[in-house]
Amino acid sequence: MKRITIGFIPLTDAAPLIAAHERGFAAEEGLSFDLVREVSWANIRDKLSIGLFDAAHMLTPLALASALGIGHVKVPMIAPVTLALNGNAITLSAAFVRELGELPEDPVAALPLFAAAIKRRESAGLSPPVFASTFPYSTHNYILRAYLAAGGIDPDRDVQLVVIPPPLMAGSLEKGLIDGFCVGSPWNSVAVDRGVGHILAPSSALFSRIPEKTLVIGDTLAAGDAGTLRAIVAATAKGAAWCADPGNALELAAMLSAPHYLSVAAPLVLRTIEGRLIFTPGGPSRSVPDFIRYDVPGAARPDAGRYAWLYAQMVRWGQTRLDPGAAARIAALIRTDLFDAAVGGDGAAADADPIGSILEPAFDPADLAGYLARFDARGLPKSRG
Known part of the structure; x- marks a missing residue:
């Protein structure tokens, strides 16, 4: 067995890697996945860059920024498997919900309440609301920014944006350090179950095909034996396909709930896997279509169009300048040839709108x-509505 050391953050979108290990898909490919739990995305990136990890569960925008050398030293890597689409939500503190008043079911309809609350705080000489994401180069940051901007709220002036690691989000909300956050599951549901958070918007209600996390492989391994690369991709894709089967949800939830993985109660994890979210403490569960997707190839095959949207967010929010060569660099990063060779087929049909925009035009x-x-x-937006 060839040992592959893989860093991960305790989130439900690490499930394909965990399933590949626990269900024996890695072993079938002659590999042993050594999964190492980390607390922050900076740790994941930096340990991959210096070779302490062979591969990692990584924020898809962080993989793109690292490969392009945006915001940090350039870290050579490839990203041949998308681990999950969607799975995030915007969650608010109970105190901030009281400031807003009764929340409508449509999150876009809540934006005027946000704007009014911000003006009230400003008029009273109070600090602006504080919202957290998990990293500057994250879908959470871009989703939160796009949501606020759709209501004419400037995320760099009208609110304060901070970075907090995923497992610490619910505790930060509970202590009153932040007014809300955007994070991946299960941490939104953890906040609701503790009675301190109210889910405002699942990410799939704003953008229905966001590439949330990816399997990245460091340059040493990426430049090595092609057979090992194929085996890693194949094992991970098998894990993703197993996770996507609704018949495996109970077993998957029990697996992920283990102390060395998410360390969160299995029934709560099961709700997030099945897209049955409780939005308010003590409230009923609601079905959220496509809350998190692991399906192969639709979710798992890297999509250049989805990466292009992430790159566009980096330009939109001033993290980099538009580079005409970005498309070629994205293609070199995602290596769809590796996925197709390992999983079979010659590619998937591209969606006209790769991210399924609901909040914004296609x-x-x-x-x-x-x-x-x-x-x-x-x-x-120059025009709204």
Whole structure:
């Protein structure tokens, strides 16, 4: 067995890697996955960059930024498997919900309440609301920004944005350090079950095909034996397919709940896997279509258009400048040839709008300049409604 050391953060979108190990899919490919739990995305990135990890469960935007050298030293890597689509939510503290008043079911309809609460705080000489995401280069940051911007709220002026690791989100909300957050499951549901959080918007209600996490492979392993690369991709894809089967949900929830993985109660994990979310403490569960997706190849095969949207967010929010060569660099990162060789087939049909925009007009990855022209210098839509 060839040992592959893989760093991960305790989130339900690490499930394909955990299932590949626990269900023997890695062993079938002649591999032993040594899964190492970490607390922060910076640790994941830095340990991969210096070779302490062979591979990692990583925020998809962080993989893209690291490979392009945006915001940090350039870290050579490849990202041949998407571990999950969606799985995030925006959650608010009970105190901030009281400030807003009765929340409508449609999260977009709540935006005027946000704007009014911000103005009240400003008029009273109080600090602006504080919202957390998990990393500057994360879907959580971009979803939160896009949501606020859709209501004319400037995320860099009207609120304070901070970074907190996923497992610490619910505790930060409970202590009153933040007014809300955007994070991956199960941590939104943890906050609700503790009675301190109210889920406002699952990410799939705003963008239905966001590439949340990816399997990244460091440069040493990526430049090595092609057979090992194929085996890693195949084992991970088998794990993803197993996770996507509804008949395995109970077993998967029990597996993920283990202390060395998520250390969260299995019934709560099961709700997030099945997309049955409780939005308010003590409230009923509601079905959320496509809350988290592991399906193969639809979710698991890397999609250049989805990466193009992430890159566009980096440009929109001032993290980098538009580079005409970005598409070629994305193709070199995602290596769809490795996925297709390991899983079979010759590619999947691309969606016209790869991220399934609901909050915004459809995204065309062939026209990044046109997409960016919709926004002003602050990243806010030039026209709303």
